[in-house]
Amino acid sequence: MAEAPPVPMRTIVRRFWPYARRYRPWLLLTAVFITLDAAIETAAVFLFKVLVDEVLVPRDFHALVWVGALFVAATVAGGLVSFGDDVLSTWVSERFLLDLRGRFYAHLQRLPLDFFEGRRLGDVLSRLTSDIQAIESFVLSGVADALSYALRVAFFVAALFWLQWDLALIALVVAPLFYVAAQRTAKLLKRASREKRRRAGSIGAVAEEGLANIALVQAYGREATEAARFHEQNTASFRAQMTSTRLRAAFGPFVDLIELAGGLLVMAYGTLKLSQGALSLGGLLVFLAYLSKLFSPIRGMSRLTTGLYAASASAERVIEFLDEEPSVADPADPLPAGRRRGEVRFEGVRFAYPEAAGEALRGVDLAVGPDEVLALVGPSGAGKSTVARLLLRFADPSAGRVLIDGHDARCSTVADLRENIAVVLQETLVFDATVFENIAYGREGATRADVEAAARAADAHDFISSLPNGYDARVGQRGRRLSGRQGPRIAVARAMVRDAPILVLDEPTTGLDAQTAQRILEPMRRLMSGRATIVIAHDLLTVRDATRIAVLDAGRVVDTGTHAELLGRCALYRTLWNARGAEVVELPVEAAS
Numbered sequence: 001m002a003e004a005p006p007v008p009m010r011t012i013v014r015r016f017w018p019y020a021r022r023y024r025p026w027l028l029l030t031a032v033f034i035t036l037d038a039a040i041e042t043a044a045v046f047l048f049k050v051l052v053d054e055v056l057v058p059r060d061f062h063a064l065v066w067v068g069a070l071f072v073a074a075t076v077a078g079g080l081v082s083f084g085d086d087v088l089s090t091w092v093s094e095r096f097l098l099d100l101r102g103r104f105y106a107h108l109q110r111l112p113l114d115f116f117e118g119r120r121l122g123d124v125l126s127r128l129t130s131d132i133q134a135i136e137s138f139v140l141s142g143v144a145d146a147l148s149y150a151l152r153v154a155f156f157v158a159a160l161f162w163l164q165w166d167l168a169l170i171a172l173v174v175a176p177l178f179y180v181a182a183q184r185t186a187k188l189l190k191r192a193s194r195e196k197r198r199r200a201g202s203i204g205a206v207a208e209e210g211l212a213n214i215a216l217v218q219a220y221g222r223e224a225t226e227a228a229r230f231h232e233q234n235t236a237s238f239r240a241q242m243t244s245t246r247l248r249a250a251f252g253p254f255v256d257l258i259e260l261a262g263g264l265l266v267m268a269y270g271t272l273k274l275s276q277g278a279l280s281l282g283g284l285l286v287f288l289a290y291l292s293k294l295f296s297p298i299r300g301m302s303r304l305t306t307g308l309y310a311a312s313a314s315a316e317r318v319i320e321f322l323d324e325e326p327s328v329a330d331p332a333d334p335l336p337a338g339r340r341r342g343e344v345r346f347e348g349v350r351f352a353y354p355e356a357a358g359e360a361l362r363g364v365d366l367a368v369g370p371d372e373v374l375a376l377v378g379p380s381g382a383g384k385s386t387v388a389r390l391l392l393r394f395a396d397p398s399a400g401r402v403l404i405d406g407h408d409a410r411c412s413t414v415a416d417l418r419e420n421i422a423v424v425l426q427e428t429l430v431f432d433a434t435v436f437e438n439i440a441y442g443r444e445g446a447t448r449a450d451v452e453a454a455a456r457a458a459d460a461h462d463f464i465s466s467l468p469n470g471y472d473a474r475v476g477q478r479g480r481r482l483s484g485r486q487g488p489r490i491a492v493a494r495a496m497v498r499d500a501p502i503l504v505l506d507e508p509t510t511g512l513d514a515q516t517a518q519r520i521l522e523p524m525r526r527l528m529s530g531r532a533t534i535v536i537a538h539d540l541l542t543v544r545d546a547t548r549i550a551v552l553d554a555g556r557v558v559d560t561g562t563h564a565e566l567l568g569r570c571a572l573y574r575t576l577w578n579a580r581g582a583e584v585v586e587l588p589v590e591a592a593s
Helices: 009-056 063-110 113-117 121-163 165-212 214-219 223-275 281-322 384-391 414-419 435-440 448-457 461-466 486-498 514-519 521-528 563-569 571-583
Strands: 344-351 361-368 372-377 399-404 421-424 502-506 532-536 548-553 556-561
Touching (some): 009 063, 063 281, 121 281, 165 214, 361 372, 361 548, 361 556, 486 521
Parallel strands (some): 502 532
Antiparallel strands (some): 548 556
């Protein structure tokens, strides 16, 4: 699996910070909470100096009352601020994730089919989930943590200098070593993190492929092969994780040594100051307390730096997809939306797939009107499915025009164009939802009555009623709870409920036995009535009674005519017919009879 192109940190921030703009007022309030939290923690530590110097050393237990009250006040105030900070920061972070993930998913929905055909689904899902999650830490959580660490460092350093400036200088001598160690570790960690994120996508892709095709895997006894493929990706992820862990593990003890060196210097010089009377016992103890707390945010900033480099690897993977552009776009001034008559015409259409050696369509001219059936036949790779792709604007012609009611399809919005087209695909595609939801998917807002009427017209109502829970029965993932006869009728019912003026049938009876194919002929006839229908027929199952048949070969229209005309004059059509004729199931069309 290819690695996502590297992206500079500054570019990553510029790409994703706009998603957080709407939360700026809440981010400012979060910053207030973070500032108050750091200030309260600083004050709470200072109270130990008061306790030692005012209560313990002079043994004045009367002072313990007001000192204790200050401790309680600081604890309560810190608790309230911490609660507000945790709740608000989590709300902002989760809302940011909700928006970013939703927009990323919406962007994926607009990308061309070619994009998904060249990608592994598991890797796409990995970017949608865990990689998006990592970006949140880069843009929000990481920034909030950095602010918290910086403020704590600032408050603690100020307190150190206020207590004993020369002692503070000695304590901070070791601070630059933290930065140097973090920078060197971060560069190595970023490389390991990028590999780990890439392998995480590969693991998901391999698992999704193996489980989605589990019947094939088991039928051919390839369980061990799939386990080996999964193990290979899993092992690579393990190695990347171990590299990252070794770097972090080595960084920790090194930082401990730096922290210990600073503490020993302070204790040595502080003891000298204490013996000279220049520093009180409470002052020295609190100085050491501040110093121990100072090293914690410095250490946290070092870890944060390495963490941000790791998150940048995820951001690069998301940016790679965001930079993909939809292959089609809505016009600036589209035609008014509405129902079309259903007159379809291809004029000199040419089209080539990206990185393909030649053109899929070469000057194609076709036409079909309401209550007509245009059948597209030809050998594999002739360009039949490409015609349907261009009609649905999954892509636009590189030359020529696709006209709907005399207007270029590119003059309508994509949503309006597709609202006027119903599709019955070769593969019955359904969601893991109820029968009602799968049929109603054909038209937004379809009612129960609309769905039942469509099911009756598709000859599906009887078998649906016999299912447990009827229309509320779930069909299972990929329709596994439906039989081979039931799935196609659900697809026809979905097209029925759409009630579009243009219909595309992509080999609707391929793979069905003769009895099942005959069973859906009558519903198919009702579906085609009154509509402009394009039938893509590889096995010539639905072409004999079409109004017009177009024979395609190598992207060109070789001939057009009726079944009888083509048998008499088109050698390619005769070859196709003779090869498949014994399997033909006739699809009578009222317009052609």
